[in-house]
Amino acid sequence: MNRKHQSRTIPIILILLAAAMLIVAYWTTLPQVRDVEYIEGELDLPQPVTLGTVSIEEALSKRSSIRDYTDQPLTLKEVSQLLWAAQGITRPEWGGRTAPSAGGTYPLEVYIVVANRGVEDLAPGIYRYIPQRHTLLLVEPGDKTSDLAVAALDQDWVATARINIVIAAVFERTTERYGERGIRYVYMEAGHADQNIYLQAAALDLGTVVIGAFHDEQVQRLLDLPEEQKPLYIAPVGHPL
Ligand SMILES: Cc1cc2nc3c(=O)[nH]c(=O)nc-3n(C[C@H](O)[C@H](O)[C@H](O)COP(=O)(O)O)c2cc1C
Numbered sequence: 676m677n678r679k680h681q682s683r684t685i686p687i688i689l690i691l692l693a694a695a696m697l698i699v700a701y702w703t704t705l706p707q708v709r710d711v712e713y714i715e716g717e718l719d720l721p722q723p724v725t726l727g728t729v730s731i732e733e734a735l736s737k738r739s740s741i742r743d744y745t746d747q748p749l750t751l752k753e754v755s756q757l758l759w760a761a762q763g764i765t766r767p768e769w770g771g772r773t774a775p776s777a778g779g780t781y782p783l784e785v786y787i788v789v790a791n792r793g794v795e796d797l798a799p800g801i802y803r804y805i806p807q808r809h810t811l812l813l814v815e816p817g818d819k820t821s822d823l824a825v826a827a828l829d830q831d832w833v834a835t836a837r838i839n840i841v842i843a844a845v846f847e848r849t850t851e852r853y854g855e856r857g858i859r860y861v862y863m864e865a866g867h868a869d870q871n872i873y874l875q876a877a878a879l880d881l882g883t884v885v886i887g888a889f890h891d892e893q894v895q896r897l898l899d900l901p902e903e904q905k906p907l908y909i910a911p912v913g914h915p916l
Contacts, residue, residue, distance in 0.1 A: 717810040718802075721752045723759035729878040738873045741882025742832040744913025749794045749837045753879055754787065757840065757912060758804045760875035761785050761868045772806065774867040777860035782848040783868055784904055786841040787811070790820040793837040801898055814899055826893035827886055827909055836911030841894065842868055843904040865907045872910050882915035 762785050763773045772781065785804040789797055799818035802811040823841075824834035833839055842865050849864075850857035869885045876883040886909040894906040 720755035737877040740884035743916035760871040827889040840910040842908040
């Protein structure tokens, strides 16, 4: 190789090396899909609709807290849509969801407390939502709605809702990466998820309100949440009266 040729080849190799290092660095910063082992008995939810008939502007204009509901059950399709709005996976390649998450750490876990005649084709009980497969997992059978209402300072809308969506969080998933600042990120994320529920409910002509006032330990016990999961929000849902 002559000198002229060599002087061109070395910078090209260096540029290629730098590009390869940048690509590797980029991939290692992407969040990884958290595997959730399949558990026997998971119930498939209907596929969520990703192209609806209500514009985002209309849903935003309609959104308000609704606390009075009829006793008309929800459909499984509506439940599927609400859960997908809260935490559904929209980027299967890397696990991205409908709500943003600091560093893609995804600290939120979503549950539903289903009342008697709360949802067509779904027995009353407490269920955990598994975003990775868009399924429900039964945690505890039976209608626990009135116990949840007691834990939520007897707020009537919890007692009369057809379902109550409970958002819990594992703070360590986020604080492991961000330290103490991660705590505020988790609260922010719960807000994002619940706003999605509000907007999806508005688009489906359903009513919801976000509940922050409840006894943490009572909700934790009622839902049989693992020690590391802390309840942050309750969102009753029903057809507006
Ligand atoms: C963090 C937070 C906690 C809330 N907690 C409760 C609650 O415990 N009970 C309730 O009825 N509403 C609760 N709300 C709903 C507010 O009362 C409601 O958003 C407010 O009155 C504004 O009405 P709008 O949502 O219709 O705009 C809460 C809202 C937020 C953001």
